[in-house]
Amino acid sequence: MSAIEQLRDKLVELQSELEKHKDENKIQREKIEKMSAEVVDSNPYSRLMALQRMGIVKDYERIREKSVAVVGVGGVGSVTADMLTRCGVGKLILFDYDKVELANMNRLFFTPDQAGLSKVEAAASTLNFINPDVTIETHNYNITTVESFDKFLDTIKNGGIASNSSVDLVLSCVDNFEARMAINAACNELGLNWFESGVSENAVSGHIQFIRPGDTACFACAPPLVVAENIDEKTLKREGVCAASLPTTMGITAGMLVQNTLKYLLNFGEVSDYLGYNAMIDFFPKMSLKPNPSCDDRHCLLRQKEFAAKPKVEKVETVEEIQAPVHEENNWGIELVDSSAPVTTEAKPKEVSTGLKLAYDAPDKTEAVVEGAVGNTADISLDDLMAQMKSI
Amino acid sequence: MSAIEQLRDKLVELQSELEKHKDENKIQREKIEKMSAEVVDSNPYSRLMALQRMGIVKDYERIREKSVAVVGVGGVGSVTADMLTRCGVGKLILFDYDKVELANMNRLFFTPDQAGLSKVEAAASTLNFINPDVTIETHNYNITTVESFDKFLDTIKNGGIASNSSVDLVLSCVDNFEARMAINAACNELGLNWFESGVSENAVSGHIQFIRPGDTACFACAPPLVVAENIDEKTLKREGVCAASLPTTMGITAGMLVQNTLKYLLNFGEVSDYLGYNAMIDFFPKMSLKPNPSCDDRHCLLRQKEFAAKPKVEKVETVEEIQAPVHEENNWGIELVDSSAPVTTEAKPKEVSTGLKLAYDAPDKTEAVVEGAVGNTADISLDDLMAQMKSI
Numbered sequence: 001m002s003a004i005e006q007l008r009d010k011l012v013e014l015q016s017e018l019e020k021h022k023d024e025n026k027i028q029r030e031k032i033e034k035m036s037a038e039v040v041d042s043n044p045y046s047r048l049m050a051l052q053r054m055g056i057v058k059d060y061e062r063i064r065e066k067s068v069a070v071v072g073v074g075g076v077g078s079v080t081a082d083m084l085t086r087c088g089v090g091k092l093i094l095f096d097y098d099k100v101e102l103a104n105m106n107r108l109f110f111t112p113d114q115a116g117l118s119k120v121e122a123a124a125s126t127l128n129f130i131n132p133d134v135t136i137e138t139h140n141y142n143i144t145t146v147e148s149f150d151k152f153l154d155t156i157k158n159g160g161i162a163s164n165s166s167v168d169l170v171l172s173c174v175d176n177f178e179a180r181m182a183i184n185a186a187c188n189e190l191g192l193n194w195f196e197s198g199v200s201e202n203a204v205s206g207h208i209q210f211i212r213p214g215d216t217a218c219f220a221c222a223p224p225l226v227v228a229e230n231i232d233e234k235t236l237k238r239e240g241v242c243a244a245s246l247p248t249t250m251g252i253t254a255g256m257l258v259q260n261t262l263k264y265l266l267n268f269g270e271v272s273d274y275l276g277y278n279a280m281i282d283f284f285p286k287m288s289l290k291p292n293p294s295c296d297d298r299h300c301l302l303r304q305k306e307f308a309a310k311p312k313v314e315k316v317e318t319v320e321e322i323q324a325p326v327h328e329e330n331n332w333g334i335e336l337v338d339s340s341a342p343v344t345t346e347a348k349p350k351e352v353s354t355g356l357k358l359a360y361d362a363p364d365k366t367e368a369v370v371e372g373a374v375g376n377t378a379d380i381s382l383d384d385l386m387a388q389m390k391s392i
Numbered sequence: 393m394s395a396i397e398q399l400r401d402k403l404v405e406l407q408s409e410l411e412k413h414k415d416e417n418k419i420q421r422e423k424i425e426k427m428s429a430e431v432v433d434s435n436p437y438s439r440l441m442a443l444q445r446m447g448i449v450k451d452y453e454r455i456r457e458k459s460v461a462v463v464g465v466g467g468v469g470s471v472t473a474d475m476l477t478r479c480g481v482g483k484l485i486l487f488d489y490d491k492v493e494l495a496n497m498n499r500l501f502f503t504p505d506q507a508g509l510s511k512v513e514a515a516a517s518t519l520n521f522i523n524p525d526v527t528i529e530t531h532n533y534n535i536t537t538v539e540s541f542d543k544f545l546d547t548i549k550n551g552g553i554a555s556n557s558s559v560d561l562v563l564s565c566v567d568n569f570e571a572r573m574a575i576n577a578a579c580n581e582l583g584l585n586w587f588e589s590g591v592s593e594n595a596v597s598g599h600i601q602f603i604r605p606g607d608t609a610c611f612a613c614a615p616p617l618v619v620a621e622n623i624d625e626k627t628l629k630r631e632g633v634c635a636a637s638l639p640t641t642m643g644i645t646a647g648m649l650v651q652n653t654l655k656y657l658l659n660f661g662e663v664s665d666y667l668g669y670n671a672m673i674d675f676f677p678k679m680s681l682k683p684n685p686s687c688d689d690r691h692c693l694l695r696q697k698e699f700a701a702k703p704k705v706e707k708v709e710t711v712e713e714i715q716a717p718v719h720e721e722n723n724w725g726i727e728l729v730d731s732s733a734p735v736t737t738e739a740k741p742k743e744v745s746t747g748l749k750l751a752y753d754a755p756d757k758t759e760a761v762v763e764g765a766v767g768n769t770a771d772i773s774l775d776d777l778m779a780q781m782k783s784i
Contacts, residue, residue: 007399014406029494029504039634041493042507047595048498050636054594079500083639086498101433102421106440106478108471108500111522112421115434130503202446203439204661242431244442247475248651255644259671262640269596269672279651280661284676 031132035061035088044131045088057266064133066265067091067160067167071143071152071183073119074098075107075245076197076206077173079254082109084134085127087262090161091135092127094120095152097142108247144178153186169261170194173254177224184219187211188299191306193264197257199250201243204279206253208260208272214291214303216273221292221300249279423524427453427480436523437480449658456525458657459483459552459559463535463544463575465511466490467499467637468589468598469565471646474501476526477519479654482553483527484519486512487544489534500639536570545578561653562586565646569616576611579603580691583698585656589649591642593635596671598645600652600664606683606695608665613684613692641671 029044037049051057066089070081073096081092096119100110114122120138127136137159143152159167170192172183180196187194191213199206211218256275263269276285291304421436429441443449458481462473465488473484488511492502506514512530519528529551535544551559562584564575572588579586583605591598603610648667655661668677683696 004396004399007396007403011399011403011406014403039495039632041495044494044497044504046495046634047637050634051595051638053633054636056594056596056636079643082500083643086500086639088498102436103433103438105436105522106480108474108478112436113521129505130497202448203443204448240431241445242438242442244446244448245439246443246651246654247478248647248654251471251475251643252647252651255640255647256674259638259640259644260674262638263671270674272674275674279655282648282652282662282664282667282676282678284674286674 028129028132048087057268062266063088064090065161069093069156069159069167069170071095071172072174073123075250076254078109078123079251080171080173080258081123081127083258085131089134093137093155093159094123095139095143096120097140106247107245107250144182149182157190166190166192168265171257172196180219188213188218188297188303191303195257197253199253203244203246203249205277206249207276208257209274210271214307217289217291218297218300220297221295222289252277420521420524440479449660454658455480456482457553461485461548461551461559461562463487463564464566465515467642468646470501470515471643472563472565472650473515473519475650477523481526485529485547485551486515487531487535488512489532498639499637499642536574541574549582558582558584560657563649564588572611580605580610580689580695583695587649589645591645595636595638595641597669598641599668600649601666602663605692606699609681609683610689610692612689613687614681644669
């Protein structure tokens with residue numbers, strides 16, 4: 001065989017191997033026009049559409065008409081986006097400005113080969129591969145700067161599935177006070193419902209909080225009294241200190257967040273106003289917080305007025321049970337207020353340690369509203385306790 | 393340029409592109425000899441080792457000496473294996489005999505390109521890529537057949553990190569009665585602790601149960617009274633019916649399972665005997681079940697005798713708090729018994745529907761022990777309630 005023939009053979013061989021490798025990177029399922037309930041191995045929606053037959057959800061496919069913004073694509077946000085993508089949500093809008101690092105590998109979702117990529121780009125690529133039916137939009141900037149805040153506000157205002165409509169829900173999965181306040185300000189201004197979420201720096205507790213402007217306390221109505229002072233992860237890392245984290249606590253927090261998102265968007269079950277998780281003793285406190293009538297956020301006050309004037313209609317959707325009764329009785333469903341609630345009167349430290357600052361100067365008014373709220377849920381819990389005692 | 397030179401150039405170009413694609417498929421981090429607490433972006437263990445500085449875990453790196461068997465690598469098992477891999481467990485032994493299908497894409501972990509692969513092989517490949525420090529062993533067979541059961545028993549008996557040692561824990565993530573009974577029989581025979589887990593077919597509840605042979609009720613002490621009769625997924629699918637499932641419920645169940653696994657293996661917090669999850673109302677019941685003195689499993693009776701004879705020593709490990717006090721007080725940590733516990737006296741149906749069978753014929757003795765167990769926890773809860781009432 002001549003040299004040129006050998007070269008040609010080698011070239012054909014290489015080209016075919018290359019195509020194979022390219023294919024391996026790209027095997028992606030086709031888009032699916034309409035969700036089907038057909039029970040075949042090739043249907044990625046059969047187990048979700050079965051929620052209708054089980055009497056849990058009336059019309060599961062409505063999820064395709066929903067648009068959800070996820071702010072922060074870290075340990076909680078990435079798993080949140082993953083779950084919503086697998087559930088087939090219509091549109092996901094991701095916000096983050098951080099990069100994937102090997103130091104993030106102790107949480108679910110990202111893989112070591114993505115180290116160095118922007119979190120939103122890496123996430124969008126994985127999510128689009130998992131479910132090409134979901135529209136993924138990415139925003140790679142810090143929402144707390146003045147210019148970016150306007151872009152953020154505009155994006156969630158016009159990010160709905162229908163043109164000129166807002167997103168259906170904003171999920172906060174950020175890790176700092178400033179970003180939470182930015183989301184709070186935007187959602188108060190637009191009257192948009194959102195969930196706040198968080199995990200503790202010792203990795204063994206987490207929480208979600210449902211904020212409906214005017215109806216429940218916003219983040220500025222009862223913010224944490226003490227917050228880290230201009231200390232971001234970079235400063236901490238220079239000092240050789242970082243927060244602990246666990247895939248378990250973050251996965252559970254993301255699960256609680258998306259489960260309540262599904263209940264809200266598809267109208268089933270009870271959406272929790274606040275749900276906490278203490279991993280040390282497997283304790284899951286629930287509570288409700290009323291809005292603060294002297295909140296610092298003027299849009300919150302506007303929303304409170306609107307809410308007070310609105311006629312209260314309870315939206316009840318009945319789901320016909322087609323198969324197998326669902327055993328959901330809960331004779332012991334007592335809800336108790338957590339003693340480690342975000343703000344309590346006792347939690348006012350006289351001295352603030354280095355690196356911490358008071359988040360605001362006038363705790364009196366928030367104290368009042370939080371006391372009221374806590375007292376309120378404590379009263380409810382007491383009634384429940386009494387009822388339980390009698391029934392034993 | 394001559395034809396041969398052009399060919400040579402093309403060849404070099406192709407070869408380099410091919411290498412790039414091969415690299416893309418294989419960028420995998422090097423193994424890490426010893427876990428480091430150093431706070432740098434390139435350290436995948438910094439956030440886990442920080443649990444020591446936070447005063448949660450005394451010696452995190454002990455996790456490398458632990459071997460865990462995960463039986464069933466579906467919606468709960470795959471996420472369980474993912475979490476344990478990212479936490480850097482020493483060894484994972486995976487059992488399953490099913491294949492990945494597109495119909496599984498509504499749960500976390502598997503990706504559409506893995507459809508058709510065996511679940512254990514697909515999982516092992518992903519997990520090894522995520523963390524090459526974890527030893528992954530796969531077993532692709534059904535543990536309930538006579539021959540395979542012996543292989544299963546032998547594997548968990550000798551699957552520890554040290555030679556001739558057993559695994560440290562078995563996690564059941566299976567979806568049927570027969571497989572749970574097989575795991576139960578093996579663990580009773582070997583005196584091995586294990587966690588049972590499960591999610592309901594309507595996708596909105598889940599649970600985990602810690603079984604310590606001789607100390608707590610085994611799966612045969614108080615099994616479900618009614619189980620599906622020889623109906624596996626294949627039969628159901630032919631009839632166009634399948635169970636519903638959600639990534640949220642399965643992620644939360646896996647999170648509860650692995651969190652309690654970490655607490656048990658690394659000796660921190662309180663390990664729950666039973667933890668349930670009702671997604672409709674965000675209710676998380678806890679309870680304890682004592683072993684049945686007339687259990688059908690003779691190895692269970694042997695373990696009960698051994699446990700009764702053993703001197704009771706409480707193992708307490710103190711962790712020095714180096715930084716930031718952990719606020720873990722829980723004045724409201726009341727544990728209540730769930731009314732929908734696996735077996736209750738009221739739950740005895742007179743008629744069994746088509747496709748269901750009684751799992752056993754003599755419910756009297758289990759009734760007795762379950763009554764006792766429930767009565768017992770109910771008493772404890774009553775005391776707790778009384779104490780709480782007084783303190784309000």
